[in-house]
Structures are given as C-alpha cells and as structure tokens.
C-alpha cells in the first residue's frame with residue numbers, strides 16, 4: 399500500500415514571495431533608473447503595497463483567472479509590480495520583447511489574447527503603430543502619471559498611476575492551484591513565428607529557490623542585484639523572484655545598458671552582482687579598460703544567453719570581478735546550469751581550472767541533462783563526445799502555448815544545442831545545431847573559433863559562420879568588427895589562429911564590418927549573417943568549375 403506523507407499542502411504562489419519580502423526585508427530598497435530620466439527608490443514594503451493596488455485595480459475592471467495582461471517595458475519597479483499584481487490574482491503577465499519586429503509584437507499580442515497591455519513611455523510610437531492590428535486589446539496603459547500621458551494620441555490611453563491609485567489595505571492574495579499559469583514569454587522567433595512558453599507559479603517558485611543556492615547564483619540579503627537581462631525576456635533570469643526571496647536589494651537599469659550607464663549605476667548603488675549576455679559585458683569591460691573606471695563593489699557577474707569567451711572572463715578577472723558562466727533558454731525559464739567550482743578544484747592546475755570555468759557548468763538541482771547521438775542513444779559523459787543536448791526538470795516546458803501536442807520526446811526536451819558533458823557533470827556547449835559548421839563530414843565549433851578571435855586585442859566583436867562550399871559543404875569564415883584605429887588585415891587575423899586550432903579548422907576568410915546584427919535578445923544574429931555572407935564565394939565557384947580561373951558560372 400502506498401503511504402503518503404502527512405504534511406501541509408500550501409500552494410507555491412509568487413504572491414507569497416513578495417508578501418514575505420515585505421514582512422522580512424521591508425526596508426530593503428528597490429532602485430530603478432526610469433525612462434523619465436530620474437532615479438526612483440522605494441522598498442519591498444512599498445512595492446508590496448503597490449502590487450496589491452495593481453491586483454485590486456485589475457479585479458475591479460474584470461480581469462480574472464487566466465486572462466492575459468501584456469507588458470512592453472524595461473526593467474523597473476512598475477514592471478515588477480505587474481509581475482506580482484497580475485500573476486497574484488491568477489491572471490497571466492505576458493512579457494513582450496519590444497525589440498521584435500512590430501508585426502511580430504502584434505502577432506504575439508493577438509496570439510496571447512492580451513486583454514490589457516501596459517507599456518513604458520519609450521514605446522508610445524510602437525503602440526501607435528501596432529494598436530490597429532490588435533483590435534482585441536481592451537486597454538492600453540502607459541506606465542506613467544496622468545500628466546505624462548501624450549496629448550492627441552490616436553489610441554485611447556490610461557495612466558498606470560491613475561489605474562492603481564486606489565489604496566487596497568484590505569486586499570488579501572487569493573490562494574489557488576500552484577500549477578496555474580503566472581507568466582507568458584514568447585521565444586524570439588528568429589526562425590518562424592515566436593512560440594509562447596507559459597510558466598506556472600510552481601515552476602517559477604522552484605527555480606527561484608534553486609537559483610539562490612550557494613553553488614548556483616549564491617544570493618543573499620547582503621547582495622545588491624542589478625538584472626541587466628531584460629524582464630521582457632525569460633523573467634530576467636528569475637531575479638525579480640529570487641531577489642525578494644532572499645531580501646536582496648534590487649537595482650533596475652531601465653533602458654540604458656551601455657558601459658558608461660551601467661558602471662555609473664553600479665558604483666552609485668553598490669551593486670555586488672549582475673547578469674547579462676556577453677555582448678553587454680564586452681562593451682562594459684571595454685568601457686572600464688578605456689576609461690580606467692572601476693566598480694569596486696561588483697563581485698560577480700553571471701554571463702549567459704550565449705557562450706562567454708574565455709577572454710571576457712579574463713578581462714573580468716583583471717578588474718577583480720568573478721564571471722560565472724550559465725546556460726539556459728526560454729523553454730527552461732531559463733536557469734539550466736551554472737558554472738561554479740567543484741570540490742577539489744583548488745588541486746587543479748590553473749590551466750585545468752580555466753578550462754572548467756569556460757564551460758557552462760553543472761545542472762542546478764531540479765534540472766537534468768543528457769546528450770544523445772543521431773540514433774537517440776545517450777552519449778558517454780566523458781567531456782569529449784558531443785551530441786544533442788536534452789533537458790528535463792521542474793521548470794522546463796512541456797508544450798508551447800496553444801499547441802495541441804507535447805514538445806517532448808520520451809519525456810525530454812531537445813534543446814537544439816550541441817554539447818559535451820564531463821565526468822563531473824559540467825556541460826560544454828560547442829554550438830547551436832544550426833550554427834555548427836559541417837566541413838567535409840566533420841564538425842567545426844563556431845564558438846571555439848569565435849573565442850580565439852575575440853581574444854585578439856584589436857577585435858571588438860566577431861561571429862563565425864559556415865559559408866557554403868562546393869567541395870567541403872561548408873567552411874568557416876569570420877565576420878569581425880575591429881576596434882577603433884586598428885588596421886588589421888585578413889592575413890593578420892588568420893595568422894593569429896596559427897597553432898591554436900587544427901589546420902582544417904582555420905577560417906577561410908575574414909569579412910570586416912562596422913557592426914554585427916543582433917537578435918531581439920541581444921545575441922549576434924547569425925541567421926542574418928548567413929544570409930549576407932553564407933553563400934558560395936564566386937571565386938570558389940569559378941575555381942571549382944574551371945581550375946584555369948575563367949568564370950563559367952553566373953548567379
């Protein structure tokens with residue numbers, strides 16, 4: 399006979415996180431750099447009061463269980479209030495990425511069936527453009543006071559401050575099933591329509607607990623966290639939940655994410671920990687190097703969303719900042735792995751330690767990983783054999799929003815990443831399966847070549863893509879942005895690879911550009927680069943078709 403435990407069952411709801419923060423860390427600050435240009439500060443107690451006002455206002459207007467409420471907003475206190483106020487009444491906070499194309503934004507507002515949409519003043523022109531395509535949105539609410547509402551706006555608008563002005567001292571957070579939806583976030587849709595991932599109260603609460611662990615993000619009330627990763631994409635890696643869970647001070651950077659703005663904010667607010675994608679951090683360390691500025695309080699930064707080049711980790715180290723590599727995706731809420739040292743790592747050589755630190759790390763408790771070969775069979779955890787990465791866990795998607803079929807195969811989610819896992823469970827992403835370069839039947843890791851190129855002191859940004867090749871299928875080429883004043887030639891760059899990779903891994907060519915295209919989530923847009931540079935070079939066609947060099951093929 400099965401014997402069940404006899405413990406209380408209290409649903410894990412996000413509202414309980416902000417309520418506890420108000421009780422236990424009530425005077426801990428939340429600081430926001432606002433789009434209005436000033437800095438706003440209040441504490442967890444004030445935040446909780448206003449979350450309840452949001453909740454009450456929405457209930458009064460008939461927003462209820464399961465209804466979707468959209469947000470188009472930077473990281474800030476009002477966005478945080480919506481996270482809790484909307485989800486706390488059983489409605490769903492649908493965070494929308496404003497960097498998507500307007501048609502995609504309209505598509506996901508309609509697909510998500512958002513009844514209300516809240517937006518920062520920065521996005522007023524965007525709202526004007528998309529509102530006619532979103533006839534089912536009942537109310538557009540600008541995150542501002544009434545006097546800041548634009549005059550003669552073609553779409554009826556309401557002010558957030560007016561909407562939530564009524565006090566709600568008697569409001570009590572409702573209790574409901576922890577499996578109910580809390581937040582909806584769409585993938586960036588670089589290949590096809592964006593797909594919705596619907597996080598539950600349970601999944602987000604469990605991720606918040608796991609992320610705070612010492613060998614994960616190691617969060618405490620003594621920390622001051624500055625989430626640079628946006629709240630409009632994958633919950634700012636859960637920090638709006640994990641920070642109040644432990645009572646950490648929160649510093650929201652708003653819209654300005656350049657090196658100067660971030661370093662000033664970090665210094666002013668005593669930020670101890672931050673998190674962001676490599677493109678943001680490359681600009682940040684470049685700024686520190688150029689200006690001689692330092693962020694003396696900053697102890698560690700989480701680098702994720704794309705591979706952290708070892709040279710970036712080394713730059714951080716030079717500034718006395720520890721970089722911590724993490725991996726995740728929209729479908730994993732996103733926290734999947736974090737690279738923190740293993741027991742006994744002090745006995746390793748500096749070289750071995752560097753190698754481990756460059757990996758994406760171990761699965762946080764609650765997440766399981768494995769790699770499989772083309773036949774679906776599990777591959778050895780030897781740190782060498784690479785295959786497709788599969789994941790499962792408490793905060794991993796089961797099916798996309800609105801889909802009738804599960805997204806899983808045999809209970810696992812296929813990530814589309816190619817990786818190795820070593821004996822100690824350290825994950826190493828060698829590529830995205832669509833980015834890996836297939837040359838003469840062998841695979842070349844675009845990340846490995848990028849890591850070498852970006853360590854060149856005169857290269858500011860770089861991407862490696864496969865260029866179609868008549869003989870080899872694909873060959874690697876680099877698209878590079880040079881630092882100001884650099885006169886590097888193609889040959890100089892290629893020479894830099896000598897002795898660092900096998901000969902057949904050497905890139906065939908280097909194209910110099912002024913800037914690299916970015917995806918809506920701030921990563922390098924390799925799809926756009928492949929479209930521009932990935933076709934067979936005319937010269938190669940000519941040589942292959944007519945070794946004498948006379949061009950016979952036209953395109």
Ligand code: AMP
Pocket residue numbers: 585586632701702703704705706723724725726727728729732758813814815827829830919
């Ligand atoms: P997204 O769902 O837009 O957040 O993208 C998720 C994808 O970003 C993953 O499947 C990986 O391809 C990539 N990614 C995230 N973190 C890392 C990392 N630390 N190293 C390499 N790739 C990463």
